[in-house]
Amino acid sequence: MNPAILIASVYVFALAAFLGYQVISRVPPLLHTPLMSATNAISGISLIGSLVLAGAVRNSQAAHVLGFVAVTAATINVVGGFGITDRMLKMFKSRTAAKKAEAK
């Protein structure tokens, strides 16, 4: 790894950590479960690394098979994570919305 790239990466890491701390400490305990499932879905971004492994490496069957399993696992993480987060968030209703949902 080029030292300049490494240093830039460390900067990105440090700033993301700081930003994450600022943003996440404002999430109320009410939404901690959806928060966990959402950040989990977001970290499914390792899917893009898996895609490269599964498709962009030439002449390595082993890499492709590993890549396939990784793509599958990461996709489960992304699709399942976002799906369930949305399902949960839909349930959090204000007083009026909860009354309406009850009336149905």
Add this chain to the structure above:
Amino acid sequence: MSLTTYFMEATYLIASILFVFALKGMSHPETARRGMFLAEGGMLAAIIGTLIGAHIVTWVWIIAGLTVGSFIGAWMAIWVPMTAMPQRTALSHAFGALAAALVGVGEFLVHASEMPVVTRGALGFEVMLGALTTTGSLIAAGKLQGIIYGKPVQFRGQNFVNLSIFVAMIGCFVYFLFNPAAVAVFYAMLGIAFVFGVMLVIPIGSADMPVVMSLLNSYAGLAAAATGFVLSNNVLIIAGTLDGFSGFILSVLMCKAMNRSITNVLFGGFGAVIAEATMDAGGVMREITLDDAAMQLAFASRVVFVPGYGLATAQAQHAVRELAELLEERGVTVKYAIHPVAGRMPGHMNVLLAEANVPYSALYEMEQINPEFPSTDVAVVIGANDVVNPDARDNPKSLIAGMPILEVDRAKSVIVLKRGQGRGFSGLENPLFFKSCTTMLYGDAKSSLSNLAQAVQHV
């Protein structure tokens, strides 16, 4: 750089920004859903960008993986009941971490010979964190689902064994740092990390799961961030770090809510130690009849429900809401008091009650509701025990001394819904049950609550 590469990098930047906006939206239930749409858009953009810009040569494996993964993921998202949310989240951590670990192994297969030492370091972290999170999360999911015995599994010299495994893993890592050709050592590190994940979680009891879940959440994120370092990919670093820090913040909050340190949770084996160290609170528990309880509730002006994990196991969230609604129709003010570690993952109770159409404005955090207990007529404790144990506040010798509690004992009267006379998960005696203002209503929480609702209608 070619045009497609620029396009790919642009989608990564957009994805990073959208992820941050998504988490910012999480600060309020009104904006949270919109935020998640942004994150989904960001993810889709990053995937499309990668497929266009990463010089893909074989499509078969990609399409197969995306299809299989989408089906399983969608199935999990649609069919998992809300009570099983902790298990599902643990499984999801396992999948995410497995992906990170496998990408690491793949990188090793393809590029090991040309990697500089720093990249190998990141690769080692990625593979170790990924592997131990995979097995650790699987064990956690098994415990939460009840497939694996939930009580802490402990044996003599456990910490020594775990330490040895840890040292062996780090030893392999360091050796690999300086000897990139040591293929066997790399795989040994991977294998030991898998074992270490199991060993890390089996000594931890189900009641400590909120902390473990948060930590595994953090590890899964950090594994993704390490992947970003290996691939020099900023969006991976950013998304992984956000996840890693979110999990870290949650674990600190959960530990605070139990007044314990992370090391104590990980190496203490809570449930096992305490079962023997129970104190005798003495006194008698007074049972209350259904009709008396209904009468108390119906003529109260302020009622607070205090749900615990027992509410989830009894699936009583709808029953409690129906009872609450009947009381509200009679002019009773009803609130819900949520302890941060009630349930098996952070925020577990909120999700369950939201599912039962309880408006979020009726859900109160510990700090908000505690000052209100003295003016509360009836506090109804449903399947909660340690989080309402006044010993934590009053008895410095108690094993949970210093743990912040919901001060239910300060309410004018308390009705405890409990399955039987047994002790809570930690095995601690709860003096709350023996107080003169406390009465016990035994039975399954769900049927007790629906019977109460019926009785309230006839008052």
